[in-house]
Amino acid sequence: MENTKILLLDDREENLISLKAILNRDDIEIYATTSPNEALRIVWESDIAVALVDVQMPGMDGFEFAETLFSNPKTREILIVFVTAISKETTYAVRGLKTGAIDYLYKPLDPYITNAKVDSLIKLARSQREIRDKNKLLENYATIVLNSPDIIATVEPDTGSILSINPSVETILGITPASLVKTSVLDLLVDPAKSSLREVLVKRSFIGGETIVVEDQFYGRLRQPVWLELRIMYKNRLLFVNLHDVEKRKAHELALIDAQTQAEKARKTKESFLANMSHEIRTPLNGIIGLGNLLSATELNDAQTELVSMLRQSSGSLLNILNDILDISKIDDGKFSIIPTSTDLRVLGKGIVDLMQFKADEKQLGLRLEIGDNVPECVTVDGLRLNQILLNLVGNALKFTENGSVVLKMEHISKAATGHSIRFTVQDSGIGMTAEQLANIFSEYGQASENTSHQYGGTGLGLTISQKLVRLMGSELEVNSRFREGSQFFFTLLVPDANEKGSDAKPAVPFQNLPPFEGKKVLVAEDNPVNALLLRKYLKAWQLNAVVVGNGKGAVDQLREEMFDLIIMDTRMPEMDGFQAARFAREELHVRTPILSLSATVLPEEVAQALESGMNDTLSKPFEPEKLHQKIGLLLSTFATPAVSQF
Structure with a gap:
């Protein structure tokens, strides 16, 4: 604790020496002088708590010195004790007390009495100083509360009744503070039944003493809802509530959520459009490219060979344009990977x-x-x-x-x-x-x-x-x-340098020259007649026995009757699509036959959906016959045992 500062004022030096000897303590800081004018300078510059002042001095006596201190607000609170050898008459004592002194010490000084009085004066000075500091602090708090842009209120915790509230409530909610005293804070809410504040009051979750932060909608001017953030603290059996206007932030959050919702909706719309566009273009494109392959396998004259070549070049250009559109979309969505x-x-x-x-x-x-x-x-x-x-x-x-x-x-x-x-x-x-x-x-x-x-x-x-x-x-x-x-x-x-040389690309082999799969039975579900024709031709060339149906329902009906070594199934078909048919075959018919998905889209979501529905592999349209042959060979070798139906 800071030492208490005491002023000793006496026109005789020997009296000052005597007082210093009596008051020689560690918790006291002594200022001593024989001059009243010097004493006035000291009290003005230093924070003096107690002054021991001689009454009889030349020029300015003790009474005049005390009156000077008492008349100035800066020095008025100094505790003055007169030190005198004059009579103890009542009239004399009263005059001293009227000038602002609070006690007398009579010469010759008794050390015990002097120390005891100084002790009590120090305690009194410290108590007064503490009260004064707290009052200043309260004044500062009151100023802050009154001028705060936030609403600050004290609330009775059991009833929610408002005990006091600052003027900001009129600025934010348009209600005068006086009209809200003894009103329940819950009456100001837009929806008390769903209120976070009501939950805090009912559950008394504030009892722990920690600050609780919630948000609620209050009625503002013209009954317009206003979002406020409430910081609630429980102390001295009262709730102290700070209500901050967060309407702009809340509006921004809601706008952000709406924007995210719209962006997600736009993303799904875009994905749906790309999937549909890919399917609608790739399906006939697969037919065009496939027919070009079939034509090239027939006997053609030079003019026809040139026309087939142009057909294949044109369809290849169209496929490149489609792939470019899809690639841009994948890059923009962050779904595109570089694979060195x-x-x-x-x-x-x-x-x-x-x-x-x-x-x-x-x-x-x-x-x-x-x-x-x-x-x-x-x-x-x-x-x-x-x-x-x-x-x-x-x-x-x-x-x-x-x-x-x-x-x-x-x-x-x-x-x-x-x-x-x-x-x-x-x-x-x-x-x-x-x-x-x-x-x-x-x-x-x-x-x-x-x-x-x-x-x-x-x-x-x-x-x-x-x-x-x-x-x-x-x-x-x-x-x-x-x-x-x-x-x-x-x-x-x-x-970087490569660890090993990359393998040279092998030249494409005509589909009719690819190795056969003798005696294997394949179920094909394809609703597009041209693509169905292509698959029949390819599978026949590879010595596969094919049964072709027009949709997923036809495939399921066929699986009820026969066993197959392989199922090739389009994903998008009328009545029952490939995903539904694959899932039904796996879950209801318990078919373990390998299923190859033929999809006219190349979106990762559709590939994942195919595998999730029970298909074993996927191939995107348009496809090269050699790639189809490779997929068939892999599935037939992996699932070598013929599938068994539920019958």
């Missing part, structure tokens, strides 16, 4: 040039591959996506070039501990672009100009998806172009 594998860059580059050579020949353009000497043979990169990017860039370059050539370059830039920096460049001598056209070149569904779309065709998706794929691979697709002089698209990838 061992990739031979020379084989990849040669494959692109060989594939696009027919396009270059049609336009009588040069197309060549340039690979730097230091480019490693095999690196670890997502070869499938790198191939997709470069195919897009080379295809675009050929599309927009009328004279000259297109060059695909691979250059070794540098080598570091983490791998090789390889720059991939596609350069053309085509129409080029202006600065304005370059600004929007990577925007979705956009092309350099409206004219470009009419003259050269295309959706404008190729560059968009290429940029997105390059970014997923940790780089940026850049472009340099001059109008009517050509363009150069390039990006740099950091790729």
